[in-house]
Amino acid sequence: MAPSKDLRHFLDLLRKNGELLSVGEEVDPRFEVCEFLRQFDKGDGPALLFEKVKGHSIRIVGNLVGTRKRLALAFGLQSEERLLETYRRRRARKIEPRRVRSGPVKQVVIKEKRRVDLNALPIPVYHEADGGPYITCGIVTAKDPVSGLRSMGLHRLQIKEKRKMGIHLSNPPIARFAEEAERNGKPLDIAISLGVHPIILLASIVSSAREDKVAIASSLLGSPISLVKCETVDVEAPAHAEVVIEGKVLPNVRELEGPFGETSGYYFSDHSHVIEVTAITSRKNPIIQALHPTVREVSLLGGPAGEAEMIQMLRERGFAVQDLAISQSSNRTHVTLSLRKSHEADPRQLLHFLLSGVPYIKHAVVVDDDVNVHDPQDIEWAIATRVQGDEDLLIIPNLRARSIDPSKKGDFMTKVGLDATVPMPLRERFRRISVPSEVREKVAKMILRLKEKTGSGYKRSD
Ligand SMILES: Cc1cc2nc3c(=O)[nH]c(=O)nc-3n(C[C@H](O)[C@H](O)[C@H](O)COP(=O)(O)O)c2cc1C
Structure with missing residues (x-):
């Protein structure tokens, strides 16, 4: 069409x-x-x-x-x-x-x-x-x-x-x-x-x-x-x-x-x-x-297009960003990015670049690529289990304020980044619990058949 x-x-x-x-x-x-x-x-x-x-x-x-x-x-x-x-x-x-x-x-x-x-x-x-x-x-x-x-x-x-x-x-x-x-x-x-x-x-x-x-x-x-x-x-x-x-x-x-x-x-x-x-x-x-x-409508107009533009720009700069999501309720100021880390400094470098280079991003979280950035629960889980506040917080004060932010300090604002990635040597300790992938797929198909048979009624026991 x-x-x-x-x-x-x-x-x-x-x-x-x-x-x-x-x-x-x-x-x-x-x-x-x-x-x-x-x-x-x-x-x-x-x-x-x-x-x-x-x-x-x-x-x-x-x-x-x-x-x-x-x-x-x-x-x-x-x-x-x-x-x-x-x-x-x-x-x-x-x-x-x-x-x-x-x-x-x-x-x-x-x-x-x-x-x-x-x-x-x-x-x-x-x-x-x-x-x-x-x-x-x-x-x-x-x-x-x-x-x-x-x-x-x-x-x-x-x-x-x-x-x-x-x-x-x-x-x-x-x-x-x-x-x-x-x-x-x-x-x-x-x-x-x-x-x-x-x-x-x-x-x-x-x-x-x-x-x-x-x-x-x-x-x-x-x-x-x-x-x-x-x-x-x-x-x-x-x-x-x-x-x-x-x-x-x-x-x-x-x-x-x-x-x-x-x-x-x-x-x-x-x-x-x-x-x-x-x-x-x-x-x-x-x-x-x-x-x-x-x-x-405002976040939809800026969201998918903004995400596509940002991911393209970051990849062109050499960052191994797998996916990113600009949160809808944050008025374009919060972004979560998943990264395939190959050096311990990668998340910080990404956060520095993003927070100082993109005026409207105020808070950013970097997660590993086993986290779904489009699922707020998954992001919260990563922050809860992979962050130590004394090491993983990046605070950049005195950047140029976004004019409509009521919390700005004069013409300045502070930006915050969170590295919610797993330290590379500890990856085994942070392995996500799961069942074998073939079982996941098999059960998903079984559920689909069940749904087809019963309409949407999981709850029916007959
Ligand atoms: C709903 C909405 C309202 C906006 N209103 C203004 C505005 O009043 N003044 C302004 O300078 N930019 C405003 N902007 C931003 C610019 O129109 C737009 O973001 C800019 O041209 C894109 O470039 P930038 O992201 O590099 O700033 C608004 C954006 C949106 C989504």
């Missing part, structure tokens, strides 16, 4: 697979959309399409890739099993985006100053102490003022006035582009897409400061993304986006932005950059996407 190319195709795919629920009753963008998304963020909860948003004719969609099944569908896969393998395969095949002259996003073009009005968009207010409506799913596209490299990032945007927004810029590449522009006293031209195929959203948060993330999205989608020139700024935006907000990040201007209930689960304010909006283009009757900061 060829992957769909825009949000509407993806919504059709979800509908066909029974994964989209339309909400017909009127829903207020102030808190109610947020609470709907939160309450549906359970089990196999569907994606939600809010048909009637109070005070607006524009629809909102949310919890779009809130399950692994829907993430697989975004890759055009019917099953989740081949997700990682597909990610790796497609990521390795370079596909460039292509420029087109026009596209659906130009159906409505508003660029006269007096007509540009952000309040016409149904932007939700998420949590009770938030400083106002926030675009949480605005994919920012811009170009490096020095090299011309185009890239994308996901950045929170506070609606302040009809033509003014606050933007939180702490991560590369967009934050770096703004820095470069500011160094020359120039604004940074940006395009913010609301409502795109989820693969574009996923690509926008891939950690890659030196690649065009639109090209990454094209590779992951398996076909070139069509880009159109913006009306008022020197950037291109996806031709099939639902809405594109064009604007300029102003140099040497900072204003209070927030508070905003962040992915960390806490409110966070900052002195942030300001955007002057120059145009809004859209489809007729657009649908915009809302991303609740703490639902599973």
Whole structure:
């Protein structure tokens, strides 16, 4: 199945697979959309399409890739099993985006100053102490003022006035582009897409400061993304986006932005950059996407892709990492890695490299390759039985803080690594108890037959 190319195709795919629920009753963008998304963020909860948003004719969609099944569908896969393998395969095949002259996003073009009005968009207010409506799913596209490299990032945007927004810029590449522009006293031209195929959203948060993330999205989608020139700024935006907000990040201007209930689960304010909006283009009757900061969708968008990127990067650096898992509930800050150790120093070297080199990883655990990093119980067992705190703890203080971490000390933070591997000479003592593998397989088959015979009923004794 060829992957769909825009949000509407993806919504059709979800509908066909029974994964989209339309909400017909009127829903207020102030808190109610947020609470709907939160309450549906359970089990196999569907994606939600809010048909009637109070005070607006524009629809909102949310919890779009809130399950692994829907993430697989975004890759055009019917099953989740081949997700990682597909990610790796497609990521390795370079596909460039292509420029087109026009596209659906130009159906409505508003660029006269007096007509540009952000309040016409149904932007939700998420949590009770938030400083106002926030675009949480605005994919920012811009170009490096020095090299011309185009890239994308996901950045929170506070609606302040009809033509003014606050933007939180702490991560590369967009934050770096703004820095470069500011160094020359120039604004940074940006395009913010609301409502795109989820693969574009996923690509926008891939950690890659030196690649065009639109090209990454094209590779992951398996076909070139069509880009159109913006009306008022020197950037291109996806031709099939639902809405594109064009604007300029102003140099040497900072204003209070927030508070905003962040992915960390806490409110966070900052002195942030300001955007002057120059145009809004859209489809007729657009649908915009809302991303609740703490639902599973956030970790799913960053998780499997982040794991695939990180394992690739570490192997390229020569670390014998067998597998790794970024924990879902830690907001991307905890990672467990399994290693095939060939030198006693391997875990420490890996921990030093990872903790000092990857800004968002705060705590990391290294285990041997007999531990399943995707099973929290197995990880806890390894920590309980293989760690001696006086020797196996690595503490690296005074690293650059992650801005949204409420426990940071000024601009600094401390990172901690745990070596939960077995000392090499003692491997025999740490042999896991088990039965012969052929017995494991035989009994697994017997259980399967039993299940087939009795439905799912292990409990039946007849
Ligand atoms: C849900 C979500 C929200 C984000 N919000 C912001 C933000 O407001 N400001 C920011 O600088 N980065 C934000 N990011 C991070 C960047 O969009 C993204 O991680 C970055 O472009 C990837 O590069 P990095 O991992 O090297 O930082 C957010 C990421 C996610 C997943």
